[in-house]
Amino acid sequence: MKSLQEDIKNRDFKKVYLLFGEEAYLKQQYKHRIKAALLPEDDSMNFSMFEGKKTEPKSVIDLAETMPFFVEKRVIMLEDTGFFKNQCTDLPEYMAELPDYLCMVFVENEVDKRSRMFKAVKKYGRVVEFAKQDSQTLIRWVLSMMKREGKKITQGDMELFLTKTGTDMGNIEKELEKLLCYTMGRDVITSEDIEAVCTTQITNHIFDMIKAVTEKRQKRALDLYYDLLSLKEPPMRILFLLARQFNLIMQVKELSGEGYDQSAIAKRTGLQPFVVRNYAGYAHRYSTEELRSAVEECVQTEAKVKTGYMNDVMSVELLLVKFSS
Numbered sequence: 001m002k003s004l005q006e007d008i009k010n011r012d013f014k015k016v017y018l019l020f021g022e023e024a025y026l027k028q029q030y031k032h033r034i035k036a037a038l039l040p041e042d043d044s045m046n047f048s049m050f051e052g053k054k055t056e057p058k059s060v061i062d063l064a065e066t067m068p069f070f071v072e073k074r075v076i077m078l079e080d081t082g083f084f085k086n087q088c089t090d091l092p093e094y095m096a097e098l099p100d101y102l103c104m105v106f107v108e109n110e111v112d113k114r115s116r117m118f119k120a121v122k123k124y125g126r127v128v129e130f131a132k133q134d135s136q137t138l139i140r141w142v143l144s145m146m147k148r149e150g151k152k153i154t155q156g157d158m159e160l161f162l163t164k165t166g167t168d169m170g171n172i173e174k175e176l177e178k179l180l181c182y183t184m185g186r187d188v189i190t191s192e193d194i195e196a197v198c199t200t201q202i203t204n205h206i207f208d209m210i211k212a213v214t215e216k217r218q219k220r221a222l223d224l225y226y227d228l229l230s231l232k233e234p235p236m237r238i239l240f241l242l243a244r245q246f247n248l249i250m251q252v253k254e255l256s257g258e259g260y261d262q263s264a265i266a267k268r269t270g271l272q273p274f275v276v277r278n279y280a281g282y283a284h285r286y287s288t289e290e291l292r293s294a295v296e297e298c299v300q301t302e303a304k305v306k307t308g309y310m311n312d313v314m315s316v317e318l319l320l321v322k323f324s325s
Contacts, residue, residue: 001026001030001128001130003126003128004017004030004126004128007126008033008034008037011037013034013037013038013073013103014103014124014125014126015098015099015100015102015103015104015124015125016095016098016102016103016104016105016106016121016124016125016126017034017103017104017105017106017121017125017126017127017128018084018106018108018111018118018121018122018125018126018127018128019031019105019106019107019108019128019130020084020106020107020108020109020110020111020127020128020129020130021109021129021130021131022109022130022131022132023130023131023132023133023168023169024109024168024170025168025169025170025173026130026133026169027107027130028107028170030128030130031077031105031107034075034103034105035047035075035077035105038073038075038103039071039073039075040071043071045068045069046068046069046071046073046074046075047074047075047076047077048063048074048075048076048077049076049077049078049079050076050077050078050079050081051078051079051080051081052079052080052081053080053081053082053086055078055081055083057083057088057089057090057091057094058090060076060078060091060104061090061091061094063076064076064094064098064099064102064104065099067101068101072101073101073102073103074101074102074103075103075104075105076102076103076104076105077105077107078104078105078106078107079106079107079108080107080108080109081106081108082108083106083108083115083117084106084108084110084111084112084115084117084118085108085110085111085112085115088115088116088117091117091120092116092117092119092120093120095117095120095121095123095124095125096120096123096124098124104125106121132167132270133167133169134266134272135162135167135266135272135273135274136273138162138167138169138172139158139162141169141172142158142161142162142172142176143158145173145176146176146180146189149180150187151180151183151187151188151189152187152188152189153188153189156191157189157190157191157194159274160191160194160195161175161176161179161189161194161198162272162274163204163207163274163275164194164198164199164200164201164204165198165201166201166203166204167272168201171201175197175198175199178197178198179193179194179197179198182196182197202228202231202233202241203241205224205227205228205231205233206228206238206241206242206245207245207275207278208224209221209224209225209228209242209320210242210245210246210249210282211278211282212224212324213320213323213324214282214285214286216324216325217324218320218321218324218325221320221323221324222317222320222321225238225316225317225320229313234312235305235312235313235315235316236302236305236312238316239298239301239302239305239312239315239316239319240298240302242298242316242319243294243295243298243299243302246291246294246295246298247291247295248269248271248279249279249282249283249286249291250283250288250291250292250295251265251269252265252269252271252276252279252280252283253280253283253286253288253291254288255268255269256280256283257288262276262277262280265280294323297319297322298319301315301316301319
């Protein structure tokens with residue numbers, strides 16, 4: 001990402017870029033920054049957008065061969081084309097022949113690094129991966145936005161905020177805007193403010209449900225399950241996330257048993273440090289065998305639902321009752 005920042009800062013652009021990875025917010029931010037640095041905002045003559053898997057390579061090449069009008073650069077954006085996962089003819093070879101006036105920007109979720117397109121863009125342009133950001137990066141980012149607005153927050157309340165929002169930067173920004181509006185006229189953001197206005201993400205509902213299960217608070221666990229159902233969340237997705245949470249708790253327990261500290265566990269599992277800290281607390285309440293059994297029961301329950309042996313809503317309910325008893 002630093003190399004792309006330098007390109008924009010120095011106005012020294014490559015002819016082709018590939019922006020890919022899980023963090024959609026950063027991909028969109030940098031896509032717009034590239035365009036803004038190269039073209040006036042209202043320039044529609046020299047900017048073109050292709051989107052989706054029906055994009056034809058020949059159409060892209062034909063447009064790329066068209067000289068820009070009254071400016072130095074023509075910008076072509078291509079999103080979610082699938083060119084970096086599926087067979088793509090003509091374009092890989094064309095990467096070596098891109099005209100100097102062109103800046104072509106691909107924005108993709110997933111890529112195959114063995115593909116001809118990936119190798120071609122890496123050779124003749126710049127490839128930038130936008131991964132999910134770690135908790136310290138997210139905290140610094142949120143604090144910088146709060147500082148601009150003259151706001152303060154404690155470490156504990158910051159962790160609560162991120163627990164509510166998840167790690168998606170777009171969602172974090174949206175929830176922070178709500179929080180800033182709600183606390184207008186005050187300089188300190190509190191846990192009460194966060195609870196009042198921030199929407200808990202579905203995965204965090206699951207996290208709260210697991211917490212209730214491990215604490216044997218059966219009514220709380222079932223209430224959260226019914227809340228998820230009322231939000232139209234499919235029981236089988238809830239079951240999948242339930243199994244995933246038990247599996248992550250088991251991983252934390254096993255790694256902790258092997259002598260890894262929580263910071264190392266966070267790096268190995270890709271979890272946020274404060275999530276590892278919570279999982280470590282839950283892990284103490286179970287043996288590894290009990291956690292493995294819980295994961296297996298989730299898998300078996302899914303199979304029973306798919307074969308029509310059990311009702312999907314009731315099957316998850318029965319598991320929650322069993323795990324929280």
